[in-house]
Amino acid sequence: TSYSMRDTVGNYTTDLNGSTSSTAAGTTFTDADDIWGNGLVTSRASAGVDAHYGAEKTFDYYKNIQGRNGIWNNGVGARSRVHYGTNYVNAFWDGTQMTYGDGTSNTHPLVELDVAGHEMSHGVTENTAALIYTGDAGGLNEATSDIFGTAVEFYANNAADTPDYLIGEEININGDGTPLRYMDKPSKDGASKDCWSSTLGSLDPHYSSGPLNHWFYLASEGSGAKVINGVSYNSPTCNASTVTGIGRAAAEKIWYRTLSTYLTSNSNYAAARTGAVKAAKDLYGVGSVQCAGIVASFAAISAPVGTETCGTTPPPTGNLLLNPGFESGVVNWTGSAGAITTNTGRPAHTGSWKMWLGGNGVTTTENESQSVTIPSAAAAPALSYWIRTDTSESGTTAYDTMKVQVISGATTTTLVTYSNVGTNATYAQKSFSLAAYKGLTITVKFLMVEDSSLQTSFVVDDTAVTTG
Incomplete structure (x- = not known):
């Protein structure tokens, strides 16, 4: 068996073997046992592993957090080329691909994760605002990649x-x-x-x-x-x-x-x-x-005052989530295409729109999320929603799951996990305390993982984050 350093969306990684050609593809890394490199520069694959990891995490970040399907927003990954030149202390995005040098004495490949994210984000900038590389715009361009x-x-x-x-x-x-x-x-x-x-x-x-x-x-x-x-x-x-x-x-x-x-x-x-x-x-x-x-x-950075100001409407004291019942479609929510839907295959709790995760009967991961700030003065902040579930699975093994999560900084907390075991096709309201998050900006996330056969549907509607 031969394995190739290529993923399902088309991110792949090659070895330039010292070439400085702008057009050479390099040789795609392959391996007989799917164990890549040794974490040291003594293995040429080690730099390839880090570069490929950076490409995958950058793709996943834009897709799962920003709702952007890759650099070009078309679901297609990019090539990463490592071992460029000799003693080359740089990494760059050239409009079509990533290229990494091996650093001083060819012993410090520039394949760190935030370098990969930085350089590939130049591609995102190129395909959105297209900021030029001079004046204020040049600084905004570079900072966007750092961000x-x-x-x-x-x-x-x-x-x-x-x-x-x-x-x-x-x-x-x-x-x-x-x-x-x-x-x-x-x-x-x-x-x-x-x-x-x-x-x-x-x-x-x-x-x-x-x-x-x-x-x-x-x-x-x-x-x-x-x-x-x-x-x-x-x-x-x-x-x-x-x-x-x-x-x-x-x-x-x-x-x-x-x-x-x-x-x-x-x-x-x-x-x-x-x-x-x-x-x-x-x-x-x-x-x-x-x-x-x-x-x-x-x-606080002395930026010139622009033409836009915030309104004077006080922060909401009712539901802090925007578009909580999905009746405006995907607005204010970030996640998987098609999950927020009017598909009549499953009913909404109210209105026509709902979040329908799963129901595919094939290996699938889907999610929807929204960030919200919990006021520090909130008396009893809570997350609530209505949910119905149904499945074609049987038995007591949880093949398909949906987690309700709260992300705060680098910490992800799962409030509850639903599965194909114990489904209920009648809508029921669930509620969880968010008291631990007073004064913080959190992300509420619904994350569904379905296995290779037999569907389970997790349908959520009329969500709310309230202050109590």
Whole structure:
């Protein structure tokens, strides 16, 4: 048997064997026993494994978190080429593929996870806003890749590369153990800027990216000293303000919508601020804490005031979820295509739309999720929904499952697991306390896994997150 380093969506990885050709495909890695590399540079496959892992995690992040089906949004993966040139200390996306050098003395391949996420996100930028690589737009371009490279690292949550707000910390490109860039205080690298100014656009985009990187950290985590995943940060502000973060999950979604909906090729920092406020209002509401947090974090990097402001409508005290009964279709929810549906094969609890996970009778993984901020003053916050289940399975083995999960930072908690065992085709309301998440931005996720035969349907409707 021969195995190939290629996945089902078309991500595949090749060995250039020192070639510097821009067109050479390289030789696709193959293996007889499906055990790849040894984790050391003594095996050429080791770099291939890390590059391929980065490509898969980047694809999965965009699909599962942002609802984007790959770099081109067409469900097709990309080629990754490793062992480019000799002593080549770089990695790059060229519009069609990823290429990685082996670093100093060919002993430090630049295949770290956030590097892969960073470079492949240039492809996403190229296929959305198409930001140019000069002036403010160049800095926004580079920072976007740092933001989503970091997001991919947190999404993977791999103990071998602890998620952090440092860029390229594992490749040791400086030779002294320091990262390439710091998001909490970009100026720590000696060249990047913490704050926007009218001369920022004259810098190399890697350095003019600093203010937007700083914005993302502040929007996600807030200002001041703190320790996250064992890493110490101390993020200042440019206007002496104190910023409270809205949570990384919300900041990621807001910036992706900004990139994909509101930015154009020549956008500057003012346009970025305006677009992000619009995106926050789209996703979370005009009077949401997320919108206010976006304004505060852009002000904290001295970004020019744009044309958009948050509304004065107070944060909702009823249902905090948007489009909770799915009657607006897929709006405000992120997940699998077709899961939110008017298909009459299963009834909605109310209205015409519902979330129907499963029902396929083949190996399938589906999910839907939405981020929400739980007010710190909430009396008794809770998640509720109506659910009906039916199955063609029999027996007491849980072949098909659906988990209801809460994601907070890097921690995923499963509130309940439903399966083909003990189904109930009559809608019943379920409720779970969210008291542990007061003051936090969380993601509520419904995750279904179905095996290779005999369908089980998990149908959810009329969801709610209430404050009590």
